[in-house]
Amino acid sequence: MMVILTTLLVIFVTVLLKVLYDTISCYWLTPMRIKRVMERQGVCGPKPRFLTGNIMDMTSLVSRAVSQDMKTINHDIVGRLLPHFVAWSKQYGKRFLYWNGTEPRLCLTDTALIKEFLSSKYSTITGKSWQQQLGSKHFIGRGLLMANGEEWYHQRHMVAPAFMGDTLKSYAWHMVECTKEMIESLENVLESGQSEVEIGECFTKLTADIISRTEFGSSYQKGKQIFHLLTQLQSRCAQATRHLCFPGSRFLPNKYNREIKSMKKEVERLLMEIIESRKDCVEMGRSNTYGNDLLGILLDEIKKEGGGLNLQLVMDECKTFFFAGHETTALLLTWAFMLLASNPHWQEKVRAEVKEVFKGATPSVDQLSKLTLTHMVINESMRLYPPATVLPRTAFKDIQLGDLHIPKGLSIWIPVLAIHHSEELWGKDANKFNPERFASKSFMPGRFIPFASGPRNCVGQSFAIMEAKIILAMLLSRFSFTISQNYRHAPVVILTIKPKYGVQLCLNPLEP
Numbered sequence: 236m237m238v239i240l241t242t243l244l245v246i247f248v249t250v251l252l253k254v255l256y257d258t259i260s261c262y263w264l265t266p267m268r269i270k271r272v273m274e275r276q277g278v279c280g281p282k283p284r285f286l287t288g289n290i291m292d293m294t295s296l297v298s299r300a301v302s303q304d305m306k307t308i309n310h311d312i313v314g315r316l317l318p319h320f321v322a323w324s325k326q327y328g329k330r331f332l333y334w335n336g337t338e339p340r341l342c343l344t345d346t347a348l349i350k351e352f353l354s355s356k357y358s359t360i361t362g363k364s365w366q367q368q369l370g371s372k373h374f375i376g377r378g379l380l381m382a383n384g385e386e387w388y389h390q391r392h393m394v395a396p397a398f399m400g401d402t403l404k405s406y407a408w409h410m411v412e413c414t415k416e417m418i419e420s421l422e423n424v425l426e427s428g429q430s431e432v433e434i435g436e437c438f439t440k441l442t443a444d445i446i447s448r449t450e451f452g453s454s455y456q457k458g459k460q461i462f463h464l465l466t467q468l469q470s471r472c473a474q475a476t477r478h479l480c481f482p483g484s485r486f487l488p489n490k491y492n493r494e495i496k497s498m499k500k501e502v503e504r505l506l507m508e509i510i511e512s513r514k515d516c517v518e519m520g521r522s523n524t525y526g527n528d529l530l531g532i533l534l535d536e537i538k539k540e541g542g543g544l545n546l547q548l549v550m551d552e553c554k555t556f557f558f559a560g561h562e563t564t565a566l567l568l569t570w571a572f573m574l575l576a577s578n579p580h581w582q583e584k585v586r587a588e589v590k591e592v593f594k595g596a597t598p599s600v601d602q603l604s605k606l607t608l609t610h611m612v613i614n615e616s617m618r619l620y621p622p623a624t625v626l627p628r629t630a631f632k633d634i635q636l637g638d639l640h641i642p643k644g645l646s647i648w649i650p651v652l653a654i655h656h657s658e659e660l661w662g663k664d665a666n667k668f669n670p671e672r673f674a675s676k677s678f679m680p681g682r683f684i685p686f687a688s689g690p691r692n693c694v695g696q697s698f699a700i701m702e703a704k705i706i707l708a709m710l711l712s713r714f715s716f717t718i719s720q721n722y723r724h725a726p727v728v729i730l731t732i733k734p735k736y737g738v739q740l741c742l743n744p745l746e747p
């Protein structure tokens with residue numbers, strides 16, 4: 236009896252010591268080792284506080300910077316949205332190290348190094364940090380956006396065919412149908428005597444409708460219900476993430492954690508219902524494919540690989556496409572409309588191009604490539620207001636990047652917004668709306684990265700551009716618009732760049 240008790244005690248103490256060592260190593264020893272390696276190379280930065288690092292400095296700088304609206308509609312927004320970047324890069328130089336809690340982050344703005352870092356050379360030995368994975372675990376799990384290494388490589392190859400060639404083109408129909416519905420509801424609003432709309436809200440609803448239909452085809456009503464829940468889940472997770480820098484906080488049975496658990500369960504139960512009914516159709520011989528929507532293509536791809544379906548992965552991918560694919564595109568459109576409303580000359584130019592290409596007919600997918608001015612406006616909107624303001628990547632191995640030695644475990648943060656607004660890279664008019672700068676296709680690589688670059692770039696990039704072109708073309712043919720006096724220019728970053736109070740436009744119907 237005594238021997239058993241002693242053995243159990245030894246095992247318990249060993250496990251306890253191991254957990255203690257791992258925690259200290261993760262939260263203290265490794266970050267300090269990284270700090271020393273970077274300091275030896277001349278890279279330093281603001282002094283971190285215990286456990287919270289520089290989070291409090293960033294929070295107070297940002298909240299001061301965004302406490303007031305901007306006085307005019309101008310696009311000089313780096314100091315407002317990334318004041319910590321501006322302050323620290325002035326003080327410590329172009330490369331500096333700051334701390335998100337206990338995670339050291341290297342801020343990198345050198346475009347040649349960024350291009351190399353995002354290239355195929357490092358695509359499987361860099362990826363998402365465990366903090367990022369933890370923060371998004373409940374609403375997207377280990378889908379493509381958060382996968383790493385071989386797992387990421389495998390998923391990327393499985394998912395990519397759903398975003399290419401004829402498969403991609405087949406989604407255009409959903410985009411057109413959903414936009415027609417949006418136009419109808421805007422016309423109803425105008426007929427009721429109201430002329431002002433908050434266009435951001437309309438685009439969020441529209442892009443959510445489009446992704447629900449592309450993902451779930453005929454089951455899209457249920458898809459919409461799932462995505463509504465997922466949006467709530469995401470905002471709960473964002474609130475909870477603020478506490479994640481404290482070790483073990485995710486295990487606390489607090490209000491957030493309980494709510495997150497039960498919402499996640501409900502989302503997965505509803506997703507599973509759709510997946511099971513597809514499986515039943517195939518297994519009972521009523522259909523020989525899982526369907527030609529995104530979910531069906533994904534199920535087919537997984538089945539092709541032999542073996543059974545990994546249902547958790549399918550669910551994570553469905554959630555990932557929704558998360559990554561609808562708000563980003565809605566924001567691109569919202570800012571593009573704000574810019575076109577305040578630049579009527581460009582609004583007219585793009586409308587004339589749409590008229591010339593489609594001659595009043597519904598946009599056809601094969602003609603979209605002729606919308607060159609429209610594409611230039613889309614690019615300029617994403618340059619000034621890139622939905623993803625920063626690109627995070629962690630090194631899982633030691634890397635030699637130009638003259639920099641990047642130690643294993645260091646997170647690299649690429650401030651996309653600052654790069655897109657850099658006068659050094661874009662010239663004196665970097666903060667001005669000038670789509671003309673995209674007229675020439677040959678511009679310095681690495682300075683325009685709204686979709687990241689390299690093999691781990693946005694898999695839905697062509698989907699997003701096709702969607703944006705269709706929606707812009709259809710709306711511009713139906714309405715002209717000006718910016719409302721109620722619009723308050725106040726961009727803020729909450730994961731992505733958003734207009735704090737929305738974008739209010741005055742719409743005028745055009746003759747068909």
Ligand code: HEM
Nearest residue numbers: 379380559560563564567622623685686687693694695699
């Ligand atoms: C204007 C719209 C969009 C923008 C600006 C955008 C931007 C980005 C960026 C910057 C990344 C890299 C993120 C990182 O590695 O940290 C990314 C990845 C991703 N995007 Fe998009 N995206 C857009 C639309 C879409 C759409 C429509 C979909 C799908 C329907 C989508 C699905 C994804 C996925 C799955 C990834 C992860 C790819 C990987 O890691 O291999 N995105 N996106």
